[in-house]
Amino acid sequence: MKNTLLIILFSFYLLDVFPQSQTLLIEENKSKYTVGKQFLNIFEDKTRFLTVTKALEESFVPSTMDSPNYGYSNSAFFTKFFVKNAQNKPQDIWIEVDYPSLDSVSFFVLKDNQIVKKNNTGYGLPFSTREIKTKNFVFVTHLEPQEEQTIVLRFRSKRNTTFPITVWKAETYTESNSSGYLGLGLYYGIMLAMLFYNLFVYTALKEKSYLYYILFILSMLLFVMSFNGHGFQYLWSNFPSFNAVNIPFFIALLIFNSLNFGREFLSVAQRMPKANRVLEIMMLVSFLIIVLSLLLPSRTSTMMAVFMGLPSVIILVYISVVSLKKGFRPARFFTLAWSIFLLGSFITALRSFGILPYTFVTVYGIQIGSALEVVLLSLALADKINTLRREIAQKALERERVEKEKEQREFITEQNKKLELLVEERTRELAEQNKQITDSIIYAQRIQKAILPSKNQIVQAFPETFIYFKPRDIVSGDFYWFAERDNKIVVAVVDCTGHGVPGAFMSMIGNTLLNQIVLERGITRPAEILNQLHEEVRFALKQDEILEEGAKDGMDIAICVFHQLHNILEFAGANNGMYLIRNNKLEEIKGDRMGIGGAKRGVERNFTNQIIKLGKEDTIVYLASDGFADQFGGESNKKFMAGSLKKLLLELNDKSLKAQHLQLNKVMEEWRGSYKQIDDQLIVGFKIKPTASRQKAEIRIKETSTEERKTDIPHKFTR
Incomplete structure (x- = not known):
């Protein structure tokens, strides 16, 4: 009892590990049967040379797939399954192998272990060897009621080896496959319609993109017909040897035309030169594959x-x-x-390598993807043509605009030439006039320089002296004035209203009036000099009669008188002051905050006379206009300022007056940089040596002792 139980359990184990295929029963109410893992047994013949008799002696194993797919394999494969007519009437059945690219397919019918029918066909044999003239391999056998047969098939292929097997009742095969042919007919119809439509458009437009697209559709159509077996069925049925190369040949041709069409359609050469070189290399490789497909093994x-x-x-x-x-x-x-086609091609490629199972989508992925692709690419071409038309229209408008602009430019150029001639002529006239004016101003400059005191005069009075004088224009509104009278030395720095020619005219008036007041009238008191100068300027410019701009003309002045015998310095200023440096300290003597000239406005002007007693030490005196302090420059383009000038003068105190002059010029050039000079600049500096000055005065007194000395009687102002 125990041994019997073990035998039963072991039998169940064997049945579970090595399942036995069942017999396929042809029943009354069913017309289609998939011969998959439930019925199919497979033997792999790695030698490829076994006969069917020898193969049947080997061990077949049940199929693990409903649609066996071994990818690219060098082996031959034998399959067998058992079929029985379970009806009470005779039945013809059709066995279909739904993969048309198998090189060799042999069909055997065994009854009582005897071969009663066989048929050899395949993709590598003439189409006439097929029992049923269809793209797939279809074989026929007859079953009497309750009759059982063994069906054996041998497959061998240099390409993908897949053999989905279906058993049909004869009367339903054609009816059932009509839907499949309808789908393929629809596909071929779409492809042919797109082919002829684009051929018509190319004939009308002569656009290269359409020609390349036609070649692309044609190569796609030939590839799919070859892949589906329809090419062999309808185009080269008497040339089976071409089947050995047609798949790689048409794939490579399709790649070449796809790359060529994409390159032209997307204008890759103009838009992306580097990508264009990549496409050219890939086109060359695909062309080589076209050639090699005729020479190398198909796989x-x-x-x-x-x-x-x-x-x-x-x-x-x-x-x-x-x-x-x-x-x-x-x-x-x-x-x-191309994304859709890529997806379909990818699915088909995975099925070809045995990664994906044999299904409708994996078998017809390329057809589905390519049909959608050609429709979308036709839309793309139409969109491109419309875009090109818009661009052409826009370019036409642009050309018209450019032509109009060209005409306008030519007209403007012609007018400009005429204007240039007129301007050139007028420029010559203006240049001549400007030369005359400039020559006149230069002559005025010589006159202005002539009336200024010579430096030798000042040096005789003050051996250590400098005059920093930098007019903004050719002639200046600033001037310096010098005179000696009764052992007194008078020095003035004057800043007239304006600069250039207007300022120069004012300087001539100022110089003349100072000569009259000091040299002719003998006035040496600084405050009185300014009082009389103010009245004389107002009289000369008729400022009592003029109420507008002319009433503002005048001058600012700093004037000092040095008494050589008494070592006293008198000073008066109209808006300008005086700087003294003694004992290494700077003193600022400020002038009155009112100028020379201008309307009275109900106020009588009396300038303040300031007396400075000098010691035995040397004293440096500086008189300056506001041009130096008001000059813009530096990194922030701001004024130099009077405070910076005072600081600079104090820093230069230990240098000679000549060195101070050079340093002032250097500092101003660096400060101004590339900025324009805004005003005339004038600084006069001289050193008073009390002992030397007194000695000179005493010598001069002795030389004139025989003459009657004049007394300094106040001069009554008269006009």
């Missing part, structure tokens, strides 16, 4: 073509996406079309 060339196909589609999708990002509108249809 090798097919794998080369398949591995070349996927990168080609990917690079086209990438370029179209980049073009779309750059604003090329038709690229959106192109991107979508």
